[in-house]
Amino acid sequence: MEWTSILAIYVLFWVISAFIILPFGIRNHAETGVEMVKGQADGAPVNFKPGRVLLYTTLLATFAFILFYFNYTNHWVTVEDIDFFGSIERIRG
Known part of the structure; x- marks a missing residue:
């Protein structure tokens, strides 16, 4: 496997992992009781x-x-x- 392929596949794994990790441990203002700043979104993390x-x-x-x-x-x-x-047999004919 070429090093460029290894790098590209690792980057794909990293991006997918980021989307998996992002929601864990995040709390918003309603959950923590912290006062919101004017103009701040309701779901913005604290x-x-x-x-x-x-x-x-x-x-x-x-x-x-x-x-x-x-x-x-x-x-x-x-x-x-x-x-x-049995898709392989159908593809190979």
């Missing part, structure tokens, strides 16, 4: 910590990518293993 999000996102993405890469090199799960409807 305790957003970008460093924590970046760290957890990187950890999750790295773990997921390592699993992906080991599966890629060792062929633990292949397309044939998850082809429940």
Whole structure:
């Protein structure tokens, strides 16, 4: 696998992990009892910590990518293993 492919796949894992991690631990003003600033959205987070999000996102993405890469090199799960409807035979003709 080329290093550019590895980088592109890791970035995809990182972005997906960011969307998974973002909602955890976020509280808005109604939940914390903090007074809102004029013009602020009702759902705006009070305790957003970008460093924590970046760290957890990187950890999750790295773990997921390592699993992906080991599966890629060792062929633990292949397309044939998850082809429940016989699509490969129909495609190959």
